[in-house]
Amino acid sequence: MTGLRYVYAVCRPFDAVLKTQLTGVAGDPPRLLPHGGLVAVVSHVPEADFSEEALRAHLEDLDWLSGTARAHQQVIDALTAVTTPLPLRLATVFRDDSGVRVMMEEREEAFRRTLDRLDGRVEWGVKVYVETEPEKASGPAQPAPKPASGRDYLRQRRMQTRADEDLWTRAEEFATRLHETLSARADDARLHAPQNPSLSGAAGRNVLNAAYLVRRDASEEFVENVDRTKDDVPGMRVELTGPWAAYSFAGEESPGEGP
Template sequence: MNELRYVYAVSRPFQAALPKDLLGVAGAPVYALGHGDLVAVVSAVSPDDFDEAPLKAHLENLDWLSDTARAHESVVAALASVTSPLPLRLATVCRDDDGVRRLLESGHARFLRTLERLDGRVEWGVKVYAEAPAQSPDSAGPAPATGRDYLRRRLRERRTSERSWESADVVSRRLHEELARHAEAVRLHRPQQAQLSQAAGHNVLNAAYLVPREESAAFVETVNRLKPEEPGLSAELTGPWVPYSFAGDEDEQ
């Protein structure tokens, strides 16, 4: 069975050569496939892994998914050093080179529109974490004497917890609103689960900001200036990244 084509990103034609040792998914060499005024960066992949049925099974395997995502991102990052790419979704696969050309034709207007919007822009990520409220002094004290005393203690603990989370929500909203003023576009992602982030605390803000590359230093300075100083709150800045969060058509998002 013929090999399939894995498509990493789309860009305008570029003169610089991709690194000779650049390898993609499953260690396959990467190459640029031009068609009209667009270029797709692709590699050959086995149908044993990327045909519809095996791919569906692989996407349930977190180890395989993680390895594929890392390879995908490394190719896009290398491409970003020579042009402004539009990264495609993980596991975008075509039957052959002609299938890649058809992909470029069918999405031509959308690709050009998005490339224009992302040209010279980068993505910065900001996450805010809130630690669980500290245990109240009476929680560590002797056991309640009666059921009524127990219920009163639980009520005080719940109110303390609610006030703490409300405060974290207010602080993160204020930070986000201010950062949004310094960005061309914003995407709010779902809070990240603790087992994935491996960070201390509960993720109360997970946002991406599209910023012109030349304004990145000012954006970073703004983040550092506005980082929450309240006890139990912390902020994390990541980037600059290729703007994955903004790669879809604006109408789709």
């Protein structure tokens, strides 16, 4: 089959067989391209959709991006079940197999270092949300009485402000404490920017968005630690996702770099 080469991940050689019905981006089954003691996982994609000009146009098409991301993730998930992949960015494309091999040679040392660091580990995601707006979470069940004077109005506003501040203080303290606890049980951690609810669609305000690199054989204990915190603070919601390929930890790391 002709076309460009779409690269999902780089990994070390492995003996397990990927699912026979697995398809990748553009419906083409992924295949293994070994080179220099490493393996690139690739499939063929049409130049009409994945040339530089075509990709720029597709970046404006959310449906196309979503479908491509789902197909990409299916392959990464299948790899994660049988080995430790180093996932590459969405829509990493080369002209042919030779271009993929050149890329692997140029980045071989970095790939090996990162694969050594990720070997036998997966990523878990933890998010903490304040489930309700402050005025709803901390205000009275019934509407506040209409202020009889300007002084009453100012008093009510001061009380509401103190309640709001108390809620966000408790949220920040809970999120900080949870992150410290989970980081101590992980090999590495990353703090991501809080998610925008209008983009994520998640209810509540995101106060912790973190990723943790955890050994596979320690993952059950890690999940139990998260589960034990879920009812610690009323009004907080803890969400756990994973295990994933270690996207958040796939980049190069300088010595001593922290989350």
